Every structure is written in structure tokens, then in C-alpha cells.
Amino acid sequence: MRLLFLGTGGYHPNERRHTAGIMLPELGILFDAGSSAFRVASHLATQQIDIFLTHAHLDHVQGLTYLLVPLARGQITHCRVHASPDTIAAVKEHLFSEPLFPVLPAFEFLPLTDQVAVANGQAIITHQPLHHPGGSVGYRLQVGDKKIAYITDTTVSHSYVDFVRGVDLLIHECYFPDAMADWAGKTGHSYTSQVASLASEARVTRMYLTHIDPQRSDDDPIGLATARAIFPETYLAEDLMELEI
Numbered sequence: 001m002r003l004l005f006l007g008t009g010g011y012h013p014n015e016r017r018h019t020a021g022i023m024l025p026e027l028g029i030l031f032d033a034g035s036s037a038f039r040v041a042s043h044l045a046t047q048q049i050d051i052f053l054t055h056a057h058l059d060h061v062q063g064l065t066y067l068l069v070p071l072a073r074g075q076i077t078h079c080r081v082h083a084s085p086d087t088i089a090a091v092k093e094h095l096f097s098e099p100l101f102p103v104l105p106a107f108e109f110l111p112l113t114d115q116v117a118v119a120n121g122q123a124i125i126t127h128q129p130l131h132h133p134g135g136s137v138g139y140r141l142q143v144g145d146k147k148i149a150y151i152t153d154t155t156v157s158h159s160y161v162d163f164v165r166g167v168d169l170l171i172h173e174c175y176f177p178d179a180m181a182d183w184a185g186k187t188g189h190s191y192t193s194q195v196a197s198l199a200s201e202a203r204v205t206r207m208y209l210t211h212i213d214p215q216r217s218d219d220d221p222i223g224l225a226t227a228r229a230i231f232p233e234t235y236l237a238e239d240l241m242e243l244e245i
């Protein structure tokens with residue numbers, strides 16, 4: 001299956017990265033809808049899409065407003081938005097409050113259940129609470145014998161090691177390099193060596209780091225060598241990078 005990183009930055013876009021978005025075009029699945037969601041329309045391979053939101057922070061949901069046009073034009077005929085009840089309420093009441101954005105696109109909002117089957121039953125998605133101000137959930141996707149986990153936004157915790165254990169691909173946030181570890185604790189985010197240790201402990205096959213500090217637009221914002229010394233199969237995600245899983 002093909003996976004496309006639509007946006008790999010945290011908090012706000014910069015010249016290199018838009019905010020959170022991961023797309024599996026052939027399955028019609030999207031994780032998060034940050035500023036990168038303007039890219040969805042040009043990568044559609046299905047007319048129906050299922051969006052899974054991790055939480056309601058703007059860098060993960062603002063792009064829901066951008067889907068109004070592809071929905072109105074019929075490029076997308078049905079769009080389900082899956083999220084926790086709190087996230088759904090926040091999006092409906094605040095993002096789509098009349099003074100902010102006066103038209104609620106024709107989304108079907110669905111509160112998360114223990115196990116969600118999408119893409120005609122081909123993909124099974126489960127979720128796990130994370131540690132982040134206001135709450136967040138991580139996702140695990142299984143398609144045939146392939147397993148992917150998407151973990152953002154969060155401080156690293158042993159509470160979800162079993163949830164990501166043994167996946168073929170772990171996509172994990174890494175907002176900060178080790179030199180800014182104190183900021184990770186203060187802001188509810190992760191730093192490099194902590195994330196690499198988690199990947200090693202969970203015995204995942206490979207890991208891509210995303211949700212990068214937007215103050216950094218250089219080639220090595222998180223200290224890849226530090227991560228690889230702990231977990232060699234660590235890579236840095238970039239906007240519009242494609243993976244075959």
C-alpha cells in the first residue's frame with residue numbers, strides 16, 4: 001500500500017513543511033487535516049474518504065475547512081470524520097462556528113469505537129489515548145498482514161509501547177532534538193532519543209519522524225544520528241514523501 005506524507009510540520013507551516021496530514025490514497029484514508037489538507041484534492045484515488053483526527057489542535061484540524069471545495073465539486077462524494085467525542089464537539093462548535101467558518105461541509109462525524117473498519121473492510125483501525133494537553137489519540141492501522149502506527153501529539157510514555165509493538169511502520173512525532181528535551185516536557189511533545197528508545201523497545205521495523213518544530217527548516221532538525229545510534233531504522237519524513245508498505 002502507498003502512503004503519502006502530506007504535511008510533516010508541527011504547530012504552524014514553514015517554507016518546508018505544512019502541518020499534520022498522512023494519506024493512504026488507494027484506501028481513501030487520511031490521518032489528521034492540518035494545513036497540508038489543501039493537497040488532498042490533487043492526490044485523491046477514491047471518491048469516499050475517511051479522516052481520523054488525533055485531536056482538535058488547529059495544526060491537526062484547520063484543513064477540514066479546505067475540503068469544502070472538493071466536496072462541493074463532487075471530487076469527494078462522502079467524507080467521514082472519525083475522532084473522539086470531545087474532538088468532534090470542539091471541531092463542530094469552534095472551527096465551524098459561524099464567525100470563523102460559516103459553512104459546515106457535508107461531513108459525517110463518527111465518534112471512535114474500539115475498532116473501525118474502513119475501505120470496504122480492508123483496513124482495521126484501533127486507537128490509544130496519548131499524553132498531551134487537552135488529550136490526543138494514537139492510531140494503529142492493519143491492512144492484511146501490514147501494520148502502521150501513527151503517534152502524535154504526545155510525550156513519550158510506556159503506556160503505548162504495546163499498542164505500537166511490532167508494527168512495520170511507526171510514524172511518531174519528534175518535535176524537538178535532545179538539546180531541547182526540557183521543552184518537550186513543558187509542551188507535551190517528544191524528543192529524539194526518547195522516541196528512538198521507544199521504537200527499539202517496541203521492536204518496530206522502521207520509524208519515520210514527523211511533526212517537526214517549524215522553527216527548524218534545515219536538513220537535520222532532530223539529530224538523526226542520535227536517533228540512529230539507538231534505533232538505526234529511523235528516517236525523517238518530508239512533505240510529499242511517498243512510502244510503499
Ligand SMILES: [Zn+2]
Binds near residue numbers: 211
Ligand atoms: Zn500538533
Ligand SMILES: [Zn+2]
Binds near residue numbers: 055057132153
Ligand atoms: Zn497538539
